[in-house]
Amino acid sequence: MAQPLRIALAGIGTVGAGVIRLLEANGDLIARRAGRRIEVAAVSARDRSKDRGIAMDRYAWEDDMGAFATREGIDVVVELVGGADGPALTLARNAIAHGKSLVTANKAMIAHHGLALAEAAEANRVALKFEAAVAGGIPVIKGLREGAAANAIERVYGILNGTCNYILSTMEDTGRDFAEVLAEAQAKGFAEADPSFDIDGIDAAHKLAILASIAFGTRIDFAPVAATGIRRIIAADIAQADALGYYIRLLGIAEVTRDDNGAHCLFQRVHPYLVPRDHPLAHVDGATNAVVAEGNFSGRLLFQGAGAGDGPTASAVVADLIDIARHTGDGNEIGAPFSIPVAELENMRPASAERRVGKAYIRMIVADRPGVLAEIAAAMRDGGVSIESLIQKASAPSPADGDETVLVALVTHEGPEGNVNAALRLLEGSPSLIEPPLVMHILGD
Numbered sequence: 001m002a003q004p005l006r007i008a009l010a011g012i013g014t015v016g017a018g019v020i021r022l023l024e025a026n027g028d029l030i031a032r033r034a035g036r037r038i039e040v041a042a043v044s045a046r047d048r049s050k051d052r053g054i055a056m057d058r059y060a061w062e063d064d065m066g067a068f069a070t071r072e073g074i075d076v077v078v079e080l081v082g083g084a085d086g087p088a089l090t091l092a093r094n095a096i097a098h099g100k101s102l103v104t105a106n107k108a109m110i111a112h113h114g115l116a117l118a119e120a121a122e123a124n125r126v127a128l129k130f131e132a133a134v135a136g137g138i139p140v141i142k143g144l145r146e147g148a149a150a151n152a153i154e155r156v157y158g159i160l161n162g163t164c165n166y167i168l169s170t171m172e173d174t175g176r177d178f179a180e181v182l183a184e185a186q187a188k189g190f191a192e193a194d195p196s197f198d199i200d201g202i203d204a205a206h207k208l209a210i211l212a213s214i215a216f217g218t219r220i221d222f223a224p225v226a227a228t229g230i231r232r233i234i235a236a237d238i239a240q241a242d243a244l245g246y247y248i249r250l251l252g253i254a255e256v257t258r259d260d261n262g263a264h265c266l267f268q269r270v271h272p273y274l275v276p277r278d279h280p281l282a283h284v285d286g287a288t289n290a291v292v293a294e295g296n297f298s299g300r301l302l303f304q305g306a307g308a309g310d311g312p313t314a315s316a317v318v319a320d321l322i323d324i325a326r327h328t329g330d331g332n333e334i335g336a337p338f339s340i341p342v343a344e345l346e347n348m349r350p351a352s353a354e355r356r357v358g359k360a361y362i363r364m365i366v367a368d369r370p371g372v373l374a375e376i377a378a379a380m381r382d383g384g385v386s387i388e389s390l391i392q393k394a395s396a397p398s399p400a401d402g403d404e405t406v407l408v409a410l411v412t413h414e415g416p417e418g419n420v421n422a423a424l425r426l427l428e429g430s431p432s433l434i435e436p437p438l439v440m441h442i443l444g445d
């Protein structure tokens with residue numbers, strides 16, 4: 001058997017410990033498949049003495065993970081620390097600069113610095129792989145980069161954050177409180193170190209930007225991704241959506257569209273959508289992720305599986321290592337990290353949402369006094385929004401000062417999003433509104 005592939009593991013938290021456990025459990029099988037063993041040559045983390053349920057004395061400890069970049073006897077640095085910048089980025093840059101391949105699960109780092117890292121990897125002829133960074137254990141990068149490589153893809157969308165999906169589907173099933181379910185997702189190891197990245201949609205936006213680049217052959221463009229999270233969703237929204245035949249899911253949607261001059265532009269948004277009950281994404285529960293890609297010859301492809309957690313994420317990390325082990329170590333043999341060399345990726349202008357056509361759910365908490373419904377209806381009319389249905393609930397969360405409030409939820413007919421925005425601008429500053437309206441778009445075909 002060929003020389004082992006020697007890896008250095010930076011970060012032994014949820015994912016890093018999962019990688020060690022996986023290699024210990026499946027090492028022989030992996031060696032047969034990869035043609036050589038994957039050997040953990042050294043490990044590093046912040047806390048050496050932490051109980052990880054693993055016999056850590058089997059592994060060479062390194063206090064300074066930065067030393068992996070230059071250390072002899074290491075073929076691949078596996079970065080499982082996290083953070084877009086800081087020590088993870090320094091390690092990634094230095095490792096590649098010193099001719100080592102890099103495997104990472106760090107979507108924040110790849111969304112912000114993936115192109116620069118890929119350029120360096122291409123120049124140094126090493127591999128840069130990040131399957132675990134998008135949709136955890138689902139081989140979606142591999143699926144798009146290899147399995148669907150023959151297709152032009154114009155739309156890719158799906159459930160990209162396990163924590164949010166766990167929260168929404170658990171609230172839906174049990175009626176339990178947001179904060180309590182979030183704490184549970186954290187305890188299970190799904191959430192980011194700072195869970196606001198999950199619940200504010202930023203983590204899903206990182207993943208979407210990476211996915212869009214791979215799917216469309218465009219440069220990663222994270223800054224324009226419009227991200228709304230799930231913080232403002234209340235039990236009443238889940239109940240209303242259910243009554244209307246929908247489930248709420250946080251979706252990332254990326255699509256190539258055309259501007260007025262016919263030029264390609266890139267729409268990217270993370271947003272809580274109302275998903276019709278008969279859509280496959282409506283039944284994706286727990287920390288499961290699902291990605292739909294529409295290829296011009298393959299048709300609709302659906303990738304589904306665990307999006308977070310130690311085992312599934314470790315599975316994706318080790319799959320990348322097996323890919324590298326199967327080759328001689330020359331990164332160019334396994335192709336450009338983003339499928340197309342960075343210099344050849346297309347630069348697309350961001351697309352505005354204003355002309356997107358669809359239905360929307362708009363929920364407002366309003367003062368319970370005469371004329372409020374007429375005021376809302378007038379704003380919708382003047383904004384050019386046609387109302388399909390309107391529900392008024394007597395009980396709504398009341399502000400501390402005790403004003404009586406009601407919940408008004410409406411569903412619009414299909415129309416441009418710009419009109420909804422215009423209508424809501426007309427209501428801005430109205431004393432009738434206790435808080436800004438919550439808009440959730442409704443997923444179409």
Ligand SMILES: NC(=O)C1=CN([C@@H]2O[C@H](COP(=O)(O)OP(=O)(O)OC[C@H]3O[C@@H](n4cnc5c(N)ncnc54)[C@H](O)[C@@H]3O)[C@@H](O)[C@H]2O)C=CC1
Binds near residue numbers: 133
């Ligand atoms: N937990 C999950 O389900 C998934 C996580 N990821 C990504 O994987 C990466 C790791 O995530 P987790 O394992 O969940 O995080 P974690 O917080 O459980 O583990 C992080 C590890 O990095 C070490 N570390 C942190 N800062 C360090 C520093 N300055 N120097 C040395 N070591 C340091 C910690 O000691 C710990 O061992 C992140 O980029 C995360 O976004 C990706 C997919 C799923």
Ligand SMILES: N[C@@H](CC=O)C(=O)O
Binds near residue numbers: 136164190307308
């Ligand atoms: N925090 C992330 C972990 C995986 O990427 C999530 O919840 O999806």
Ligand code: NA
Binds near residue numbers: 138140
């Ligand atoms: Na993946």
